[in-house]
Amino acid sequence: MTTMLGQNQYGKAENRVVRVTRDGGTHHIKDLNVSVALSGDMDEVHLSGSNANVLPTDTTKNTVFAFAKEYGIDSAEAFGVHLARHFVTSQQPIHRARIRIEEYAWERIPVADTGRGEHSFVRKGQETRTTEVAYDGERWQVISGLAGLVVLNSTDSEFWGFVKDGYTTLQETTDRILATEVNARWRFAWTGGPGQDAPDWEASYAAVRGDLLGAFAETYSLSLQQSLFAMGSRVIDNSAALAAVDEVRLSLPNKHHFLADLAPFGLKNDNEVYLAADRPYGLIEGTVLRDGAEARIPVTD
Numbered sequence: 614m615t616t617m618l619g620q621n622q623y624g625k626a627e628n629r630v631v632r633v634t635r636d637g638g639t640h641h642i643k644d645l646n647v648s649v650a651l652s653g654d655m656d657e658v659h660l661s662g663s664n665a666n667v668l669p670t671d672t673t674k675n676t677v678f679a680f681a682k683e684y685g686i687d688s689a690e691a692f693g694v695h696l697a698r699h700f701v702t703s704q705q706p707i708h709r710a711r712i713r714i715e716e717y718a719w720e721r722i723p724v725a726d727t728g729r730g731e732h733s734f735v736r737k738g739q740e741t742r743t744t745e746v747a748y749d750g751e752r753w754q755v756i757s758g759l760a761g762l763v764v765l766n767s768t769d770s771e772f773w774g775f776v777k778d779g780y781t782t783l784q785e786t787t788d789r790i791l792a793t794e795v796n797a798r799w800r801f802a803w804t805g806g807p808g809q810d811a812p813d814w815e816a817s818y819a820a821v822r823g824d825l826l827g828a829f830a831e832t833y834s835l836s837l838q839q840s841l842f843a844m845g846s847r848v849i850d851n852s853a854a855l856a857a858v859d860e861v862r863l864s865l866p867n868k869h870h871f872l873a874d875l876a877p878f879g880l881k882n883d884n885e886v887y888l889a890a891d892r893p894y895g896l897i898e899g900t901v902l903r904d905g906a907e908a909r910i911p912v913t914d
C-alpha cells in the first residue's frame with residue numbers, strides 16, 4: 614500500500630427547497646439552498662467498494678424536502694439543527710454532519726387590496742438598471758430598462774388547456790408557484806422635439822418598476838405569457854404624459870418550482886414544499902406596444 618485515505622465527506626449539495634406556509638390568504642416563504650456533508654466510518658466504500666455504511670446522497674436530499682414539510686423552516690439555523698441531529702443520531706456509521714445553508718431573502722410586493730390575500734414577493738437585492746440613449750442630431754431615442762428583478766407569486770397561477778402531443782408529460786395545474794426574473798426594456802415616446810420637455814427619468818424609473826411589480830402581483834395568471842402582457846400594458850397605460858412609454862420588451866425566464874414528491878414518506882404536500890429548479894427554464898419573451906406605435910426596441914436575444 615502506497616496510499617491511505619484522508620479526510621472524506623459526502624452528501625447532496627445545493628438542495629433548492631422553497632417552503633410556503635399559509636396563514637389564511639397570507640403566505641410566508643422560506644427559500645433555502647441546503648448542502649449536506651456527512652462523514653464517519655466510510656473507509657470501506659473508498660477502499661473495497663462496500664456500500665454497507667453509505668446512506669445514499671439521494672436519501673439526504675429526500676430528507677431535506679421531507680423535513681421542510683415535517684418541521685417547517687422557522688430559520689435556517691433551526692432547520693440545520695434538525696437535519697444534522699437526524700443524520701448523526703439515526704445512522705451509526707455517521708459521526709459528523711455538516712449542513713450549509715444559504716437563504717435567499719424575499720420582501721412582499723405592496724398590492725392593491727384584491728381580497729385574494731398576500732402572496733407576492735420580490736427577491737431582496739438591487740436589480741440592474743439600464744439605459745440606451747441615441748441621438749442623430751435631430752431626434753432622441755431613449756430605451757431604459759432593468760434586469761434581474763426576481764419575483765414570485767405563491768398562488769393565483771394556473772397552467773392548463775395547453776397542447777398535448779406524444780411527448781407531453783406536464784400535468785395541468787390550477788395552483789402553482791409562478792416565479793420569474795424580470796428583464797425589461799421600455800422605449801420613451803420622447804424625441805426631444807420643439808417644446809418637448811424631457812421626462813423626469815428618476816421618477817419614471819420608479820413608476821415603471823412599481824407597475825411591473827404591481828401587475829405581476831395583481832394578475833391572476835393563466836400563463837406567464839398572460840402576465841407578460843399585463844405587465845407591459847400596465848407600464849404603457851400608467852406612464853405619465855411627460856414620460857410616455859410607447860413600447861415595452863420583456864424577457865421572462867420561468868423559474869420553475871416543482872412540488873416535491875413526499876408521498877413515498879407518507880407525507881402530504883399541499884402546495885407547501887417545492888424544488889426550485891434552475892435549468893432548463895421556460896423563456897417567455899414579448900413586446901407590448903401602445904396602439905399604433907412602431908416596434909423599435911431591437912430583439913437582441
Ligand SMILES: O=c1[nH]c(=O)c2[nH]c(=O)[nH]c2[nH]1
Binds near residue numbers: 772835836
Ligand atoms: O406559463 C407558462 N407558459 C408556458 O408556455 C409553459 N410551458 C410549460 O411547460 N409551462 C409553462 N408555463
